[in-house]
Amino acid sequence: xxxxxxxxxxxxxxxxxxxxxxxxxxxxxxxxxxxxxxxxxxxxxxxxxxxxxxxxxxxxxxxxxxxxxxxxxxxxxxxxxxxxxxxxxxxxxxxxxxxxxxxxxxxxxxxxxxxxxxxxxxxxxxxxxx
Amino acid sequence: xxxxxxxxxxxxxxxxxxxxxxxxxxxxxxxxxxxxxxxxxxxxxxxxxxxxxxxxxxxxxxxxxxxxxxxxxxxxxxxxxxxxxxxxxxxxxxxxxxxxxxxxxxxxxxxxxxxxxxxxxxxxxxxxxxxxxxxx
Numbered sequence: 001x002x003x004x005x006x007x008x009x010x011x012x013x014x015x016x017x018x019x020x021x022x023x024x025x026x027x028x029x030x031x032x033x034x035x036x037x038x039x040x041x042x043x044x045x046x047x048x049x050x051x052x053x054x055x056x057x058x059x060x061x062x063x064x065x066x067x068x069x070x071x072x073x074x075x076x077x078x079x080x081x082x083x084x085x086x087x088x089x090x091x092x093x094x095x096x097x098x099x100x101x102x103x104x105x106x107x108x109x110x111x112x113x114x115x116x117x118x119x120x121x122x123x124x125x126x127x128x129x130x
Numbered sequence: 131x132x133x134x135x136x137x138x139x140x141x142x143x144x145x146x147x148x149x150x151x152x153x154x155x156x157x158x159x160x161x162x163x164x165x166x167x168x169x170x171x172x173x174x175x176x177x178x179x180x181x182x183x184x185x186x187x188x189x190x191x192x193x194x195x196x197x198x199x200x201x202x203x204x205x206x207x208x209x210x211x212x213x214x215x216x217x218x219x220x221x222x223x224x225x226x227x228x229x230x231x232x233x234x235x236x237x238x239x240x241x242x243x244x245x246x247x248x249x250x251x252x253x254x255x256x257x258x259x260x261x262x263x264x265x266x
Contacts, residue, residue, distance in 0.1 A: 006264065008151075008266060040154065040158075041150060041151065041154055041266070042150075080154075080157060081154060111161070112157060112158050112161040113161055113164065113165070115158060115161075116138070116158070116161060116162045116165050116167070117165070119136065119138060119261075119262040119264070120136055120165065120167065125262045125264065127264060127265060127266070129266065130151075130266070
């Protein structure tokens with residue numbers, strides 16, 4: 001089955017991203033396909049490359065990045081939600097005249113249409129969040 | 131499957147202010163209109179407050195985005211299901227909600243109400259008929 005995952009909550013504050021990650025891993029292990037992971041609301045903060053969680057804790061962003069790399073998984077951060085919250089990639093930082101960028105290269109920035117398109121193309125769209 | 135029209139329902143359960151969920155949900159709804167899908171909205175729990183009349187955010191410094199709901203009809207989004215029990219539990223009636231309408235192209239562009247009052251059980255049935263349910 002083909003899944004799109006929608007993650008609406010930020011890392012560490014909320015377990016939504018962890019649960020989605022565990023789901024994605026389990027689904028792939030069972031032969032399913034993750035068509036796209038879409039990060040929205042505070043979920044965009046999962047894409048920060050600057051987080052430094054304690055050594056003995058999980059690193060949510062790196063976990064996602066590793067899984068995406070291993071399975072060529074598409075991870076999209078909503079541009080509107082990201083801009084509001086100061087989440088920028090290098091291109092966007094330059095375009096907006098900002099002096100820094102913080103989005104991990106495993107994620108790409110795009111529009112909300114990617115969420116709707118994920119819903120159209122997938123057999124199931126699952127929401128993780130409140 | 132990719133060429134078929136899917137039924138999308140956006141379920142709104144939270145008050146318009148206090149958290150960003152309502153505003154950012156509406157942003158997805160407006161984008162979804164560009165994809166020629168069968169889109170509906172549901173309002174239940176505190177979500178019914180999202181479409182109440184006379185919202186005024188002056189004192190709180192929040193952006194009053196309620197006028198945007200009035201544009202939904204122009205985007206062919208004209209199925210706004212409001213859960214009857216949620217309204218009643220909050221002491222609200224249809225009169226407390228904005229007058230949200232659309233022009234029916236199949237009926238000589240007659241102006242019709244977009245809001246449809248449904249019971250909790252009916253809303254459950256409607257959700258069951260959807261291909262994609264996105265709630266917040």
